Amino acid sequence: MSITFTAWPENFARLYRERGYWIDEPLTDILTRQANNDHVAMIDAAGILSYRELNQQSDNLAGALRRRGLVSGDTALVQLGNVNEFYVVFFALLKIGVVPVNALFSHQRTELKSYASQINPALLIADRDHVLFGDDTFLDTFLAQHPSLRQVALRNAERAEQSLSAWIAEPQEDFTASPTAADQVAFFQLSGGSTGTPKLIPRTHNDYYYSIRASVEVCHFDSETRYLCALPIAHNYPMSSPGALGVFYGAGQMVLAADPSAVVCFKLIEQHKINVTALVPPAVTLWLQAIEEWGSNQALNSLKLLQVGGAKLGETLAARIQNEIGCRLQQVFGMAEGLVNYTRLDDDESHILGTQGYPMSPGDELWVADEQGNALPAGEVGRLMTRGPYTFRGYYQSPEHNAEAFDENGFYCSGDLISLTEDGYVKVEGRLKDQINRGGEKIAAEEIENLLLRHPEIINAALVSMPDELMGEKSCAFIISNIALKSVALRRHLREQGIAEFKLPDRFIRVERLPLTPVGKIDKKLLRQTFDAQSPTQSSGE
Ligand code: AMP
Protein backbone atom coordinates (compact mmCIF):
# COMPACT_ATOMS: atom_id res chain seq x y z
CA MET A 1 0.00 0.00 0.00
CA SER A 2 1.31 3.41 -0.82
CA ILE A 3 0.78 6.58 1.14
CA THR A 4 -1.96 8.89 -0.12
CA PHE A 5 -0.77 12.39 -0.89
CA THR A 6 -1.46 15.33 -3.20
CA ALA A 7 0.49 14.52 -6.36
CA TRP A 8 1.51 16.98 -9.07
CA PRO A 9 -0.97 17.18 -11.96
CA GLU A 10 -0.07 14.87 -14.84
CA ASN A 11 0.96 17.67 -17.22
CA PHE A 12 3.45 18.99 -14.65
CA ALA A 13 4.82 15.50 -13.97
CA ARG A 14 5.37 15.05 -17.71
CA LEU A 15 7.11 18.40 -18.03
CA TYR A 16 9.39 17.72 -15.02
CA ARG A 17 10.43 14.40 -16.54
CA GLU A 18 10.98 15.88 -20.00
CA ARG A 19 13.24 18.52 -18.53
CA GLY A 20 15.23 15.93 -16.61
CA TYR A 21 14.25 17.16 -13.16
CA TRP A 22 12.56 13.89 -12.28
CA ILE A 23 14.67 10.87 -13.12
CA ASP A 24 12.49 8.14 -11.62
CA GLU A 25 15.25 6.88 -9.34
CA PRO A 26 14.75 6.30 -5.61
CA LEU A 27 16.65 8.38 -3.06
CA THR A 28 18.57 5.22 -2.10
CA ASP A 29 20.41 5.66 -5.42
CA ILE A 30 22.37 8.48 -3.69
CA LEU A 31 24.02 5.80 -1.55
CA THR A 32 23.99 2.69 -3.70
CA ARG A 33 25.87 4.47 -6.51
CA GLN A 34 28.72 4.74 -3.97
CA ALA A 35 28.32 1.18 -2.67
CA ASN A 36 31.88 0.20 -3.60
CA ASN A 37 33.50 3.43 -2.50
CA ASP A 38 35.86 3.01 0.46
CA HIS A 39 36.21 6.71 1.11
CA VAL A 40 34.89 8.15 4.35
CA ALA A 41 31.23 9.13 4.11
CA MET A 42 30.49 10.20 7.65
CA ILE A 43 32.19 10.84 10.99
CA ASP A 44 30.52 11.34 14.37
CA ALA A 45 31.85 11.40 17.93
CA ALA A 46 31.67 7.59 18.08
CA GLY A 47 33.12 6.51 14.76
CA ILE A 48 33.73 6.63 11.04
CA LEU A 49 31.71 5.05 8.23
CA SER A 50 32.90 4.60 4.67
CA TYR A 51 30.39 4.59 1.84
CA ARG A 52 30.71 0.83 1.59
CA GLU A 53 30.04 0.45 5.33
CA LEU A 54 27.12 2.87 5.32
CA ASN A 55 25.55 0.93 2.47
CA GLN A 56 26.22 -2.45 4.11
CA GLN A 57 24.91 -1.34 7.50
CA SER A 58 21.74 0.05 5.99
CA ASP A 59 21.28 -3.24 4.08
CA ASN A 60 21.73 -5.11 7.36
CA LEU A 61 19.19 -3.00 9.16
CA ALA A 62 16.77 -3.16 6.25
CA GLY A 63 16.99 -6.98 6.35
CA ALA A 64 16.56 -7.02 10.13
CA LEU A 65 13.44 -4.86 9.81
CA ARG A 66 12.01 -7.07 7.08
CA ARG A 67 12.50 -10.15 9.23
CA ARG A 68 10.57 -8.37 11.95
CA GLY A 69 7.62 -7.91 9.67
CA LEU A 70 8.00 -4.39 8.33
CA VAL A 71 6.74 -3.98 4.80
CA SER A 72 6.54 -1.36 2.10
CA GLY A 73 3.86 1.21 2.89
CA ASP A 74 4.45 1.01 6.65
CA THR A 75 5.49 4.22 8.37
CA ALA A 76 8.09 4.84 11.07
CA LEU A 77 8.64 7.48 13.71
CA VAL A 78 12.36 8.15 14.13
CA GLN A 79 14.05 10.39 16.67
CA LEU A 80 17.82 10.44 16.46
CA GLY A 81 20.27 13.29 16.97
CA ASN A 82 23.48 14.11 15.12
CA VAL A 83 24.82 10.57 15.00
CA ASN A 84 25.87 8.26 12.15
CA GLU A 85 22.91 5.96 12.82
CA PHE A 86 20.56 8.66 11.52
CA TYR A 87 21.60 7.94 7.93
CA VAL A 88 21.97 4.19 8.44
CA VAL A 89 18.32 4.23 9.54
CA PHE A 90 17.17 6.68 6.87
CA PHE A 91 18.56 4.60 4.01
CA ALA A 92 17.49 1.29 5.58
CA LEU A 93 13.88 2.47 5.79
CA LEU A 94 13.88 3.80 2.24
CA LYS A 95 15.36 0.53 1.00
CA ILE A 96 12.32 -1.41 2.21
CA GLY A 97 9.75 1.26 1.37
CA VAL A 98 9.02 2.20 4.98
CA VAL A 99 8.17 5.90 5.15
CA PRO A 100 9.67 7.78 8.11
CA VAL A 101 8.98 10.99 9.96
CA ASN A 102 12.28 12.20 11.41
CA ALA A 103 11.41 14.11 14.57
CA LEU A 104 13.92 16.67 15.78
CA PHE A 105 15.94 15.58 18.81
CA SER A 106 14.61 18.65 20.67
CA HIS A 107 11.05 17.40 20.28
CA GLN A 108 9.20 16.08 23.31
CA ARG A 109 6.02 14.19 24.09
CA THR A 110 3.53 16.51 22.41
CA GLU A 111 5.36 16.61 19.08
CA LEU A 112 5.99 12.84 19.00
CA LYS A 113 2.36 12.11 19.83
CA SER A 114 1.16 14.44 17.14
CA TYR A 115 3.36 12.80 14.50
CA ALA A 116 2.41 9.30 15.62
CA SER A 117 -1.30 10.03 15.48
CA GLN A 118 -0.92 11.44 11.97
CA ILE A 119 1.03 8.52 10.48
CA ASN A 120 0.13 5.52 12.71
CA PRO A 121 3.69 4.19 12.68
CA ALA A 122 4.50 0.49 12.71
CA LEU A 123 8.03 1.20 13.93
CA LEU A 124 9.60 3.51 16.49
CA ILE A 125 13.32 4.21 16.47
CA ALA A 126 14.55 6.35 19.37
CA ASP A 127 17.55 6.95 21.60
CA ARG A 128 18.06 6.00 25.25
CA ASP A 129 20.15 9.20 25.47
CA HIS A 130 17.00 11.26 24.92
CA VAL A 131 15.35 12.31 28.18
CA LEU A 132 12.00 10.75 27.12
CA PHE A 133 13.54 7.34 26.53
CA GLY A 134 16.00 7.19 29.45
CA ASP A 135 13.77 4.51 30.95
CA ASP A 136 10.58 2.72 29.84
CA THR A 137 8.03 5.03 31.50
CA PHE A 138 7.21 7.15 28.46
CA LEU A 139 7.84 4.31 26.03
CA ASP A 140 5.24 2.07 27.70
CA THR A 141 2.60 4.80 27.66
CA PHE A 142 3.44 5.69 24.07
CA LEU A 143 3.12 2.06 22.95
CA ALA A 144 -0.21 1.76 24.72
CA GLN A 145 -1.48 4.96 23.09
CA HIS A 146 -0.33 3.98 19.60
CA PRO A 147 -1.31 0.36 19.00
CA SER A 148 -0.09 0.62 15.39
CA LEU A 149 3.47 0.29 16.77
CA ARG A 150 4.72 -3.26 16.23
CA GLN A 151 8.48 -2.83 16.61
CA VAL A 152 10.83 -0.65 18.64
CA ALA A 153 14.56 -0.21 18.23
CA LEU A 154 16.59 1.93 20.61
CA ARG A 155 20.02 3.42 20.30
CA ASN A 156 22.06 2.51 23.39
CA ALA A 157 19.51 -0.11 24.44
CA GLU A 158 20.48 -2.56 27.17
CA ARG A 159 18.45 -5.44 25.79
CA ALA A 160 19.58 -7.05 22.53
CA GLU A 161 16.06 -7.57 21.18
CA GLN A 162 15.48 -3.80 21.12
CA SER A 163 18.99 -2.74 20.29
CA LEU A 164 19.41 -0.66 17.16
CA SER A 165 23.12 -1.45 16.99
CA ALA A 166 22.42 -5.20 17.29
CA TRP A 167 19.95 -4.97 14.39
CA ILE A 168 22.49 -3.03 12.34
CA ALA A 169 25.04 -5.76 13.03
CA GLU A 170 22.80 -8.60 11.81
CA PRO A 171 24.56 -9.88 8.71
CA GLN A 172 22.63 -9.59 5.51
CA GLU A 173 23.68 -11.12 2.25
CA ASP A 174 22.06 -10.79 -1.17
CA PHE A 175 19.82 -8.00 -0.04
CA THR A 176 17.41 -6.72 -2.66
CA ALA A 177 15.98 -3.29 -2.04
CA SER A 178 12.34 -2.48 -2.72
CA PRO A 179 11.87 1.24 -2.25
CA THR A 180 8.53 2.88 -2.91
CA ALA A 181 8.02 4.05 -6.50
CA ALA A 182 9.97 7.19 -7.34
CA ASP A 183 6.81 9.27 -7.79
CA GLN A 184 5.49 8.16 -4.39
CA VAL A 185 6.20 9.42 -0.85
CA ALA A 186 9.74 8.59 0.33
CA PHE A 187 9.50 10.30 3.72
CA PHE A 188 7.75 13.10 5.54
CA GLN A 189 9.47 16.40 6.16
CA LEU A 190 8.43 18.60 9.10
CA SER A 191 6.86 21.98 8.61
CA GLY A 192 7.76 24.86 10.91
CA GLY A 193 4.02 25.29 11.09
CA SER A 194 1.60 28.07 11.80
CA THR A 195 -1.34 26.00 13.02
CA GLY A 196 -2.29 24.12 16.18
CA THR A 197 -0.80 20.78 15.13
CA PRO A 198 2.57 20.36 13.43
CA LYS A 199 2.01 19.56 9.76
CA LEU A 200 3.73 16.86 7.74
CA ILE A 201 5.08 17.39 4.23
CA PRO A 202 5.10 14.37 1.92
CA ARG A 203 8.34 14.34 -0.10
CA THR A 204 8.64 11.99 -3.06
CA HIS A 205 11.86 10.41 -4.29
CA ASN A 206 11.60 12.31 -7.55
CA ASP A 207 11.14 15.75 -6.05
CA TYR A 208 13.63 15.41 -3.20
CA TYR A 209 16.34 13.79 -5.30
CA TYR A 210 16.04 16.67 -7.74
CA SER A 211 16.35 19.27 -4.97
CA ILE A 212 19.58 17.58 -3.92
CA ARG A 213 21.09 17.32 -7.40
CA ALA A 214 20.20 20.94 -8.19
CA SER A 215 21.68 22.08 -4.84
CA VAL A 216 24.88 20.13 -5.48
CA GLU A 217 25.25 21.87 -8.81
CA VAL A 218 24.66 25.36 -7.39
CA CYS A 219 26.98 24.80 -4.41
CA HIS A 220 29.66 22.80 -6.27
CA PHE A 221 29.70 19.86 -3.86
CA ASP A 222 32.01 17.06 -5.00
CA SER A 223 34.45 14.47 -3.65
CA GLU A 224 36.62 17.30 -2.22
CA THR A 225 33.74 18.54 -0.09
CA ARG A 226 34.21 18.22 3.66
CA TYR A 227 30.95 19.41 5.21
CA LEU A 228 30.29 20.02 8.88
CA CYS A 229 26.70 19.29 9.91
CA ALA A 230 26.20 21.41 13.01
CA LEU A 231 22.44 22.02 12.71
CA PRO A 232 19.86 19.42 13.76
CA ILE A 233 20.43 16.52 11.38
CA ALA A 234 16.74 15.93 10.58
CA HIS A 235 16.14 19.51 9.46
CA ASN A 236 15.56 20.03 5.75
CA TYR A 237 18.43 22.52 5.44
CA PRO A 238 21.32 20.25 6.56
CA MET A 239 19.62 17.26 4.91
CA SER A 240 19.21 18.68 1.44
CA SER A 241 20.58 22.17 0.84
CA PRO A 242 22.85 20.45 -0.26
CA GLY A 243 23.42 19.07 3.22
CA ALA A 244 24.30 15.50 4.04
CA LEU A 245 22.51 14.03 1.04
CA GLY A 246 24.31 16.50 -1.21
CA VAL A 247 27.62 15.41 0.33
CA PHE A 248 26.78 11.75 -0.30
CA TYR A 249 25.66 12.47 -3.86
CA GLY A 250 29.01 14.17 -4.51
CA ALA A 251 30.94 11.41 -2.65
CA GLY A 252 32.37 13.94 -0.21
CA GLN A 253 32.74 13.64 3.54
CA MET A 254 30.41 14.75 6.32
CA VAL A 255 31.38 15.39 9.91
CA LEU A 256 28.64 15.59 12.55
CA ALA A 257 28.85 18.16 15.33
CA ALA A 258 26.75 17.82 18.48
CA ASP A 259 25.76 21.50 18.28
CA PRO A 260 26.71 24.68 16.37
CA SER A 261 28.72 26.26 19.21
CA ALA A 262 32.17 27.66 18.40
CA VAL A 263 33.80 25.47 21.06
CA VAL A 264 32.56 22.30 19.39
CA CYS A 265 32.75 23.37 15.75
CA PHE A 266 36.09 25.17 15.57
CA LYS A 267 37.86 22.07 16.85
CA LEU A 268 36.13 19.82 14.32
CA ILE A 269 36.78 22.24 11.47
CA GLU A 270 40.48 22.30 12.28
CA GLN A 271 40.74 18.56 12.89
CA HIS A 272 38.90 17.49 9.72
CA LYS A 273 39.88 20.39 7.45
CA ILE A 274 36.22 21.23 6.91
CA ASN A 275 35.68 23.44 3.86
CA VAL A 276 31.92 24.12 4.03
CA THR A 277 29.25 24.32 6.70
CA ALA A 278 25.72 25.62 7.21
CA LEU A 279 24.57 27.87 10.05
CA VAL A 280 21.64 29.96 11.20
CA PRO A 281 22.30 33.69 11.88
CA PRO A 282 22.59 33.51 15.72
CA ALA A 283 25.33 30.88 15.40
CA VAL A 284 27.24 33.24 13.10
CA THR A 285 27.11 35.94 15.80
CA LEU A 286 28.44 33.51 18.40
CA TRP A 287 31.25 32.40 16.08
CA LEU A 288 32.27 36.03 15.50
CA GLN A 289 32.24 36.65 19.26
CA ALA A 290 34.43 33.60 19.80
CA ILE A 291 36.92 34.78 17.17
CA GLU A 292 37.11 38.18 18.90
CA GLU A 293 37.54 36.60 22.29
CA TRP A 294 40.18 34.13 21.23
CA GLY A 295 41.85 36.73 19.03
CA SER A 296 42.13 34.39 16.05
CA ASN A 297 40.24 32.69 13.26
CA GLN A 298 43.18 30.33 12.70
CA ALA A 299 41.08 27.21 13.37
CA LEU A 300 38.82 28.12 10.46
CA ASN A 301 41.62 28.27 7.88
CA SER A 302 40.25 25.43 5.77
CA LEU A 303 36.72 26.88 5.61
CA LYS A 304 35.93 28.16 2.10
CA LEU A 305 32.16 28.58 2.19
CA LEU A 306 29.71 29.44 4.96
CA GLN A 307 26.04 28.93 4.18
CA VAL A 308 23.63 30.99 6.28
CA GLY A 309 19.87 30.55 6.27
CA GLY A 310 16.79 29.54 8.20
CA ALA A 311 16.17 33.12 9.31
CA LYS A 312 16.97 36.54 7.91
CA LEU A 313 20.65 37.45 7.95
CA GLY A 314 21.13 41.14 8.63
CA GLU A 315 23.39 42.98 6.20
CA THR A 316 25.78 44.20 8.89
CA LEU A 317 26.32 40.68 10.17
CA ALA A 318 26.65 39.39 6.62
CA ALA A 319 29.38 41.91 5.87
CA ARG A 320 31.53 40.73 8.78
CA ILE A 321 31.69 37.11 7.61
CA GLN A 322 34.12 37.54 4.76
CA ASN A 323 36.57 39.62 6.81
CA GLU A 324 36.38 38.02 10.20
CA ILE A 325 35.76 34.36 9.39
CA GLY A 326 37.74 34.59 6.20
CA CYS A 327 35.48 32.67 3.84
CA ARG A 328 32.75 33.23 1.28
CA LEU A 329 29.14 33.63 2.34
CA GLN A 330 26.17 31.98 0.69
CA GLN A 331 22.67 32.97 1.76
CA VAL A 332 20.11 30.17 1.73
CA PHE A 333 16.39 30.87 1.90
CA GLY A 334 14.57 27.57 1.91
CA MET A 335 11.63 25.72 3.34
CA ALA A 336 10.85 22.09 4.11
CA GLU A 337 7.86 22.49 1.77
CA GLY A 338 10.24 22.79 -1.18
CA LEU A 339 11.52 26.02 -2.74
CA VAL A 340 15.16 26.83 -1.97
CA ASN A 341 16.88 30.05 -3.00
CA TYR A 342 20.64 30.49 -2.99
CA THR A 343 22.98 33.35 -3.68
CA ARG A 344 25.41 31.96 -6.23
CA LEU A 345 29.08 31.39 -5.45
CA ASP A 346 30.14 33.87 -8.15
CA ASP A 347 27.59 36.56 -7.33
CA ASP A 348 28.91 40.04 -6.60
CA GLU A 349 29.10 41.34 -3.07
CA SER A 350 25.93 43.42 -3.17
CA HIS A 351 23.83 40.38 -4.06
CA ILE A 352 25.52 38.06 -1.56
CA LEU A 353 25.21 40.53 1.31
CA GLY A 354 21.91 42.13 0.43
CA THR A 355 19.65 39.39 -0.94
CA GLN A 356 18.51 35.87 -0.11
CA GLY A 357 19.42 34.62 -3.58
CA TYR A 358 17.12 33.25 -6.24
CA PRO A 359 15.47 29.87 -6.86
CA MET A 360 17.87 27.02 -7.51
CA SER A 361 15.94 25.58 -10.46
CA PRO A 362 14.80 27.10 -13.75
CA GLY A 363 11.67 24.99 -13.11
CA ASP A 364 10.79 27.03 -10.01
CA GLU A 365 7.98 29.51 -10.59
CA LEU A 366 7.92 32.42 -8.17
CA TRP A 367 5.85 35.57 -8.02
CA VAL A 368 4.78 38.15 -5.50
CA ALA A 369 1.07 38.58 -4.74
CA ASP A 370 -0.81 41.51 -3.25
CA GLU A 371 -3.73 40.97 -0.88
CA GLN A 372 -6.14 40.43 -3.79
CA GLY A 373 -3.85 37.87 -5.40
CA ASN A 374 -2.58 40.15 -8.16
CA ALA A 375 1.05 39.97 -9.24
CA LEU A 376 3.22 42.81 -7.99
CA PRO A 377 6.13 44.34 -9.91
CA ALA A 378 9.78 44.24 -8.78
CA GLY A 379 10.51 46.25 -5.66
CA GLU A 380 7.08 45.88 -4.10
CA VAL A 381 6.48 43.80 -1.01
CA GLY A 382 3.89 41.01 -1.07
CA ARG A 383 3.37 37.34 -0.41
CA LEU A 384 5.64 34.71 -1.86
CA MET A 385 3.82 32.35 -4.26
CA THR A 386 5.63 29.36 -5.69
CA ARG A 387 5.31 26.03 -7.43
CA GLY A 388 7.87 23.81 -9.06
CA PRO A 389 9.46 20.38 -9.47
CA TYR A 390 10.33 19.99 -5.78
CA THR A 391 7.68 22.13 -4.09
CA PHE A 392 4.93 20.01 -2.53
CA ARG A 393 1.26 20.23 -3.51
CA GLY A 394 -0.33 19.63 -0.12
CA TYR A 395 0.27 18.92 3.58
CA TYR A 396 -0.50 15.37 4.63
CA GLN A 397 -4.19 14.85 5.45
CA SER A 398 -4.92 18.57 5.86
CA PRO A 399 -7.59 19.48 3.28
CA GLU A 400 -8.76 22.59 5.10
CA HIS A 401 -5.32 24.03 5.62
CA ASN A 402 -4.35 23.16 2.05
CA ALA A 403 -7.34 25.06 0.71
CA GLU A 404 -5.82 28.17 2.29
CA ALA A 405 -2.15 27.51 1.63
CA PHE A 406 -2.52 26.99 -2.15
CA ASP A 407 -4.15 29.06 -4.87
CA GLU A 408 -6.30 27.53 -7.62
CA ASN A 409 -3.24 27.05 -9.84
CA GLY A 410 -1.30 25.03 -7.30
CA PHE A 411 0.94 27.87 -6.13
CA TYR A 412 1.97 27.50 -2.50
CA CYS A 413 1.77 30.61 -0.34
CA SER A 414 4.60 30.21 2.19
CA GLY A 415 3.42 33.08 4.37
CA ASP A 416 6.67 34.97 3.75
CA LEU A 417 6.60 38.59 2.63
CA ILE A 418 9.22 39.24 -0.01
CA SER A 419 10.20 41.60 -2.78
CA LEU A 420 12.04 40.80 -5.99
CA THR A 421 14.90 42.90 -7.35
CA GLU A 422 14.87 43.92 -11.02
CA ASP A 423 17.25 41.05 -11.75
CA GLY A 424 15.08 38.48 -9.98
CA TYR A 425 16.76 38.10 -6.57
CA VAL A 426 14.58 37.58 -3.50
CA LYS A 427 14.62 39.79 -0.45
CA VAL A 428 12.77 38.50 2.60
CA GLU A 429 10.87 41.46 4.07
CA GLY A 430 8.66 39.92 6.72
CA ARG A 431 6.01 37.33 7.40
CA LEU A 432 2.26 36.92 7.30
CA LYS A 433 2.04 33.49 8.90
CA ASP A 434 1.37 33.25 12.60
CA GLN A 435 4.82 31.98 13.43
CA ILE A 436 7.86 33.08 15.40
CA ASN A 437 11.26 32.46 13.82
CA ARG A 438 13.52 32.13 16.84
CA GLY A 439 16.94 32.13 15.21
CA GLY A 440 15.84 29.60 12.60
CA GLU A 441 13.69 27.50 14.93
CA LYS A 442 10.07 27.97 14.00
CA ILE A 443 7.29 28.24 16.58
CA ALA A 444 3.63 28.03 15.55
CA ALA A 445 1.86 30.57 17.77
CA GLU A 446 -1.39 28.63 17.86
CA GLU A 447 0.29 25.47 19.14
CA ILE A 448 1.65 27.29 22.21
CA GLU A 449 -1.52 29.32 22.76
CA ASN A 450 -3.55 26.10 22.90
CA LEU A 451 -1.19 24.66 25.50
CA LEU A 452 -1.32 27.86 27.56
CA LEU A 453 -5.12 27.76 27.48
CA ARG A 454 -5.04 24.38 29.21
CA HIS A 455 -3.85 26.21 32.33
CA PRO A 456 -6.87 26.59 34.62
CA GLU A 457 -6.12 30.25 35.42
CA ILE A 458 -5.50 31.42 31.85
CA ILE A 459 -8.50 32.97 30.12
CA ASN A 460 -6.84 33.94 26.86
CA ALA A 461 -3.34 33.95 25.38
CA ALA A 462 -1.53 35.33 22.32
CA LEU A 463 2.03 34.52 21.33
CA VAL A 464 3.93 37.08 19.30
CA SER A 465 7.52 37.75 18.30
CA MET A 466 9.65 40.39 19.96
CA PRO A 467 12.91 41.63 18.46
CA ASP A 468 16.10 40.18 19.88
CA GLU A 469 19.61 41.17 19.00
CA LEU A 470 21.07 37.66 18.97
CA MET A 471 18.12 35.48 17.96
CA GLY A 472 16.46 37.93 15.60
CA GLU A 473 13.16 37.15 17.28
CA LYS A 474 12.13 35.74 20.61
CA SER A 475 8.63 34.87 21.74
CA CYS A 476 6.38 36.73 24.13
CA ALA A 477 3.08 35.41 25.47
CA PHE A 478 0.42 37.97 26.34
CA ILE A 479 -2.00 36.39 28.76
CA ILE A 480 -5.26 37.27 30.44
CA SER A 481 -5.69 35.70 33.86
CA ASN A 482 -7.58 36.51 37.03
CA ILE A 483 -4.52 36.09 39.19
CA ALA A 484 -0.87 36.97 38.69
CA LEU A 485 1.10 33.97 37.43
CA LYS A 486 4.87 33.68 37.70
CA SER A 487 6.72 32.99 34.48
CA VAL A 488 8.53 30.04 36.10
CA ALA A 489 5.15 28.50 36.86
CA LEU A 490 3.93 29.12 33.32
CA ARG A 491 7.05 27.58 31.84
CA ARG A 492 6.61 24.60 34.17
CA HIS A 493 3.03 24.25 32.96
CA LEU A 494 4.23 24.15 29.35
CA ARG A 495 7.09 21.75 30.11
CA GLU A 496 4.58 19.44 31.74
CA GLN A 497 2.71 19.31 28.44
CA GLY A 498 5.96 18.06 26.93
CA ILE A 499 7.15 20.44 24.20
CA ALA A 500 10.53 21.37 22.77
CA GLU A 501 12.39 23.88 24.97
CA PHE A 502 12.81 26.40 22.14
CA LYS A 503 9.02 26.81 22.05
CA LEU A 504 8.78 28.06 25.65
CA PRO A 505 7.92 31.78 25.64
CA ASP A 506 10.91 33.97 26.50
CA ARG A 507 8.65 36.44 28.22
CA PHE A 508 5.11 36.60 29.64
CA ILE A 509 3.05 39.78 29.92
CA ARG A 510 -0.26 39.83 31.75
CA VAL A 511 -2.84 42.15 30.24
CA GLU A 512 -6.42 43.16 31.00
CA ARG A 513 -7.59 42.49 27.48
CA LEU A 514 -6.18 41.57 24.10
CA PRO A 515 -6.68 44.12 21.30
CA LEU A 516 -8.91 43.00 18.43
CA THR A 517 -8.87 43.79 14.72
CA PRO A 518 -12.06 45.10 13.05
CA VAL A 519 -13.01 41.50 12.17
CA GLY A 520 -12.55 40.41 15.76
CA LYS A 521 -9.22 38.56 15.55
CA ILE A 522 -6.49 39.24 18.10
CA ASP A 523 -4.49 42.18 16.76
CA LYS A 524 -0.98 40.74 16.93
CA LYS A 525 0.49 43.62 14.96
CA LEU A 526 -0.59 45.95 17.72
CA LEU A 527 0.76 43.58 20.38
CA ARG A 528 4.14 43.50 18.63
CA GLN A 529 4.23 47.30 18.74
CA THR A 530 4.62 46.98 22.52
CA PHE A 531 8.29 46.33 21.85
CA ASP A 532 8.88 49.10 19.32
CA ALA A 533 9.57 51.78 21.87
CA GLN A 534 11.50 49.60 24.31
CA SER A 535 15.23 49.49 24.60
CA PRO A 536 16.71 45.99 24.56
CA THR A 537 18.01 46.43 28.11
CA GLN A 538 14.57 46.93 29.60
CA SER A 539 13.74 44.13 32.00
CA SER A 540 10.98 41.65 31.35
CA GLY A 541 7.57 42.49 32.72
CA GLU A 542 6.23 39.43 34.42
P1 AMP B 1 10.14 25.64 7.67
O1 AMP B 1 8.68 25.81 7.34
O2 AMP B 1 10.41 25.23 9.05
O3 AMP B 1 10.83 24.78 6.69
O4 AMP B 1 10.79 27.08 7.58
C1 AMP B 1 10.84 27.78 6.40
C2 AMP B 1 10.74 29.24 6.68
O5 AMP B 1 11.95 29.71 7.29
C3 AMP B 1 10.58 30.10 5.46
O6 AMP B 1 9.27 30.11 4.99
C4 AMP B 1 11.04 31.45 5.99
O7 AMP B 1 10.01 32.04 6.75
C5 AMP B 1 12.16 31.08 6.94
N1 AMP B 1 13.49 31.20 6.32
C6 AMP B 1 14.28 30.21 5.87
N2 AMP B 1 15.44 30.70 5.37
C7 AMP B 1 15.38 32.03 5.49
C8 AMP B 1 16.27 33.11 5.15
N3 AMP B 1 17.46 32.89 4.58
N4 AMP B 1 15.86 34.37 5.42
C9 AMP B 1 14.66 34.61 5.99
N5 AMP B 1 13.79 33.65 6.34
C10 AMP B 1 14.14 32.37 6.10
Ligand code: DBH
Ligand atom coordinates in the same frame (compact mmCIF):
# COMPACT_ATOMS: atom_id res chain seq x y z
O1 DBH C 1 14.41 27.22 7.27
C1 DBH C 1 14.32 26.26 6.50
O2 DBH C 1 13.40 25.43 6.56
C2 DBH C 1 15.39 26.07 5.46
C3 DBH C 1 16.43 26.98 5.37
C4 DBH C 1 17.42 26.81 4.40
C5 DBH C 1 15.33 24.99 4.60
O3 DBH C 1 14.31 24.08 4.68
C6 DBH C 1 16.33 24.81 3.62
C7 DBH C 1 17.37 25.73 3.54
O4 DBH C 1 16.26 23.75 2.80
